Amino acid sequence: MRALLLNGSCSKVEYFGDEGREIGPMDDQPLEVEVIAHVLGSMDHCSHCQVFLDGVGIGGKIHQSDLESYPTEWMDEWKRLSEVILNLPEAFAGELIVRVTDAQSPQAMWAAIRKGVRKYPTFIVAGEKYTGTDEGRARGLISRHLASRSTSQPGAG
Numbered sequence: 001m002r003a004l005l006l007n008g009s010c011s012k013v014e015y016f017g018d019e020g021r022e023i024g025p026m027d028d029q030p031l032e033v034e035v036i037a038h039v040l041g042s043m044d045h046c047s048h049c050q051v052f053l054d055g056v057g058i059g060g061k062i063h064q065s066d067l068e069s070y071p072t073e074w075m076d077e078w079k080r081l082s083e084v085i086l087n088l089p090e091a092f093a094g095e096l097i098v099r100v101t102d103a104q105s106p107q108a109m110w111a112a113i114r115k116g117v118r119k120y121p122t123f124i125v126a127g128e129k130y131t132g133t134d135e136g137r138a139r140g141l142i143s144r145h146l147a148s149r150s151t152s153q154p155g156a157g
Contacts, residue, residue, distance in 0.1 A: 031096040031145055033138075035085060036111055037121035039102040040070055040078045077133070081121050084135045091139060095146055 054060075067075070088098055101108050103120045111117050115124060122131045123138050125145045130137050 030094065031092075031125065031142065031149065033088065033096050033098045033142060034111070034124040035081075035098060035100045035121055036103055036108050036117050036124070037081055037100065038074075038078075038104065039100065040067060040074060041102075080133050084133055084138055087135060088138065088142065092142060092146065096142060 070078075085098055085100060089096060101111065108117070111124075115127070115129070117124070117129065119131045121133060122129050123141060125141050128141060128145070130141050
């Protein structure tokens with residue numbers, strides 16, 4: 001199973017789908033999917049130490065040790081969410097950008113105030129929210145918005 005890995009200096013990661021896809025005149029802007037979730041990550045050391053740790057080949061082991069210190073339930077939930085997040089750009093190749101924001105970051109606090117996010121993980125597409133890890137429901141939300149964009153384009157349908 002795949003999982004996203006964020007380091008301690010990052011509160012937001014952008015995951016882009018198939019960048020090799022040709023962009024046509026109707027879809028010049030990919031749909032933005034924002035995911036606000038509790039993010040598991042590993043703390044980086046100071047830049048000098050991190051370079052040294054990576055250079056001697058133990059940086060990855062330290063990060064793995066950090067991740068293994070999380071409770072199993074948290075790690076299992078993060079893996080499920082990561083799988084959903086990583087599958088979306090594959091399912092909608094070149095049509096969307098997924099932005100993941102750590103629920104404990106200032107950006108997420110601002111989203112909670114502005115967008116009414118109260119539970120995590122929350123997927124936000126064009127102001128519409130879905131909270132949970134059901135990939136089918138997340139895909140449905142995205143599909144609805146992609147379909148509405150294509151029918152609202154001049155000359156469409």
